[in-house]
Amino acid sequence: MKLNFLLFAMALAAMGPAREAAVPSVAPDIPLPQPQSPEEVEAPAVPEAEAVAITEYDASSVLPEQFRWVARPVVVFADVPEDPAFREQLEALRSRPDALVERDVVVITDADPEANSPWRQLLHPRGFSLVVMDKDGQVKLRKPLPWDAREISRAIDKFPLRRQEIGRAGVMP
Known part of the structure; x- marks a missing residue:
């Protein structure tokens, strides 16, 4: 009996409100809002992101x-500044x-x-060389190209010190 009543109450609730409710009246002198096209809708003001630049040193x-313990040096070596690999590497880092x-x-x-x-x-580089060091001053990666x-950021994310930093990110206030 209780089960039948429960099923009846659930079915009644599923039907929703009565359809015979009165339609709300709208005053004829108040215009209804018209839908706008995407071009007419003003985009909310979003602050422009500050330009991030990587710090470069000679x-x-x-x-x-x-x-040491402050930053991860990425050292780019070349025999001449016009070396195509040297220029390509700097462009890749700045991009x-x-x-x-x-x-x-x-x-x-x-x-x-x-x-x-x-x-x-x-x-001790020879010609073009890319050296990635960790914050503890150890060489973690050497590349001739x-x-x-x-690729560099993915490699850094595998360093033990970086993994510790990522782990502490949620703990720091």
């Missing part, structure tokens, strides 16, 4: 110790700076072997 102006800035990357460029910068003394920012 190898002769900074020391490797300056970045997607947001992914690299999020990972605390700074770009160090060294296209003058005669200057014998501290970076050259530490890393240019890599794009997406």
Whole structure:
């Protein structure tokens, strides 16, 4: 008996409100809003995103110790600034700076072997070379060819220190 009553109550509720309800009256002097086309609808004001730029340094102006535990240096070496691989690498890094800035990357460029910068003394490059270091100062990746920012950011995400940072991201206030 209780089951029948429950089924009846559910069926009645499923029918919805009565269809005989009066239609609300609208005053004839008040115009109804007309639907607008997408072109007529004004887009809400969205603040423009600030342009993100990756921080670049010349190898002769900074020391490797300056970045320990602060940033991840990506060092780009070449024998001459006109090296096509050197230019291609810098273009690739500048094309997607947001992914690299999020990972605390700074770009160090060294296209003058005669200057014998501290970076050259530490890393001993030959010709074009891309070196990715972690915040602890260890070399994590060496590449003889240019890599794009997406590949570099994916490689950085696999570093143990980066994995710790990602794990702490939800804990930090």
